[in-house]
Amino acid sequence: MPKLWKILGLLLAVTLLAGCGSLSPLPTVIPTSTLPATATPFQPAPPTATAAVPTTVPTPTLAPTPVYPGYGPNSFPAEINPLTGLAPQDPNLLNRRPIIIKVQNLPRYDRPQYGLSLADLVFEYYTEEGSTRFAALYYGQDATQVMPIRSARHHDIHLIRAYKAVFLFGYADPRVYERLISAEFYQRLLLESDRAYPALTRFGPSNFLMANTAEVQAVCARNGIDNSRQNLDGMRFELAAPGGGTPATQVDVHFSAAIYNRWTYDAASGRYQRASDTQNAADAASEVYAPLTDALTGAPIAADNVVILFVPHEDREPNPEVEMPEAVLLGQGPAWIARDGQIFPVTWTRPSESSILTLVDASGQPFPFKPGQTWIEVLTASSKHEASGSAVRFTFWREW
Numbered sequence: 001m002p003k004l005w006k007i008l009g010l011l012l013a014v015t016l017l018a019g020c021g022s023l024s025p026l027p028t029v030i031p032t033s034t035l036p037a038t039a040t041p042f043q044p045a046p047p048t049a050t051a052a053v054p055t056t057v058p059t060p061t062l063a064p065t066p067v068y069p070g071y072g073p074n075s076f077p078a079e080i081n082p083l084t085g086l087a088p089q090d091p092n093l094l095n096r097r098p099i100i101i102k103v104q105n106l107p108r109y110d111r112p113q114y115g116l117s118l119a120d121l122v123f124e125y126y127t128e129e130g131s132t133r134f135a136a137l138y139y140g141q142d143a144t145q146v147m148p149i150r151s152a153r154h155h156d157i158h159l160i161r162a163y164k165a166v167f168l169f170g171y172a173d174p175r176v177y178e179r180l181i182s183a184e185f186y187q188r189l190l191l192e193s194d195r196a197y198p199a200l201t202r203f204g205p206s207n208f209l210m211a212n213t214a215e216v217q218a219v220c221a222r223n224g225i226d227n228s229r230q231n232l233d234g235m236r237f238e239l240a241a242p243g244g245g246t247p248a249t250q251v252d253v254h255f256s257a258a259i260y261n262r263w264t265y266d267a268a269s270g271r272y273q274r275a276s277d278t279q280n281a282a283d284a285a286s287e288v289y290a291p292l293t294d295a296l297t298g299a300p301i302a303a304d305n306v307v308i309l310f311v312p313h314e315d316r317e318p319n320p321e322v323e324m325p326e327a328v329l330l331g332q333g334p335a336w337i338a339r340d341g342q343i344f345p346v347t348w349t350r351p352s353e354s355s356i357l358t359l360v361d362a363s364g365q366p367f368p369f370k371p372g373q374t375w376i377e378v379l380t381a382s383s384k385h386e387a388s389g390s391a392v393r394f395t396f397w398r399e400w
Helices: 002-021 156-163 174-182 213-222
Strands: 099-104 121-126 132-138 166-168 200-203 208-211 250-254 260-266 271-277 289-291 305-311 313-315 325-327 331-339 342-350 358-360 374-380 384-388 391-395
Touching: 099 156, 099 213, 121 325, 132 156, 156 174, 166 213, 250 305, 305 342, 331 391
Parallel strands: 099 166, 121 374, 250 391, 305 374
Antiparallel strands: 099 132, 121 132, 200 208, 250 260, 260 271, 271 289, 305 331, 313 325, 331 342, 342 358, 384 391
C-alpha cells in the first residue's frame, strides 16, 4: 500500500507541472492615442491570448483654412487685383488697363442701372442742378451690359489719369471734350462710333447707349490702343478691421433734394446695401428710400467699403446761373471709410496725377480696405458730417 500511494503522488505532481506550462500570461494593456473621427469609427479588437494584428485607420487629410495675408499698398502678386485685393476668376483680365464707364443716376425712371454690381470701384459725384453720376471702374471682372451711359465731366480727367484707364462715355460739353482730346490719354477715349463697336452699342426701346467691357480689349487691339497692364499700387487690403472705429450700421449721403442715398450694413453678408431716393426731399424727415438692384444681375447693389471724400470743388462756368463744378481730386483731405459695421476717420491722398486714391490713418500709414468692392462718394470740402448712435449722415454743401 505505501508503494501505491507513492505512485499516485508522483502522477499528480507531473499533471500539475504540465498544466502550469500551458498557461499564457495576461496581456499588458498599453494606452493608445485618441484617433480622429472617421466615417467608420475605429473598433478595437477583443482581447485574445494571441496578439491581434493592428488595424490601420486612415486619417482624413484636411484642407488648411485659407489665411488672408493682406496685400498692398504695393508689391501685389500678379494674380491679385490691386483694386479689390482679391484674385479674379480669370487672372488674364488683370493684363489690361482698367475701364471707366460713365453711368447716369437721373431720371429715376431709368433705374435700376445695368452692371454696377460688377465694378471694382464706383465713384459718385455731383454734376449740376442737384444731380450726380457714376464713374464705374471695371478691371477684375467684365460686365456684358453697362448702361445707361451718359456724358463726361471735368472730374473724369482725374480718374482716367489716376487709373490709367480706357474711358467710355457719351460725349461731353465742348469745354470738357476739348480737355479730354487734348490730354495725353486721348487715344484711350471711346465714343459711340465704328471705332468703338461692339464695345459701345445701342440697346432696347429706350435706345440706351450700352457698353460691353468684354469687347474693349478687341477694340483696343484693332485701333492700336496701348492696353497693357499698368501700375495700380496704392490701396492696402486686410480682412480684419483695425481698431479705432465707431459703430456705423447706417450711412446716409445727401447730395441734394433730388439725390440722396442710404447704405445699410447687412451683418449676414458683411456688406453695405444701397437704397436710393424715390422722391424729392428737402430734409431728412421727408426722405424716402428704395433698395437699388442691378438690372443685369438682379443682385442688390452692395459694397464692402463705403468711402466718403471731402474734396475741394472749382466751378469752371463763369455764368453764375450755370453750374460746371470740378472735384479736384489732387493733394489730400478729410475722408471716412465704413467697413464691417464701423466707420473710421482717415485722410485721402493723391499726391500726383499718376497716383490712385489712397487712404491713410493718423500716423500716415495706409488704412486697410476690406477686400472686395468699394463705392466712393465725392463731396465738397465744406460738406457736413454728423452722427447719432450708429447712424452717420453726410450732407453735400455747395462751395460756388
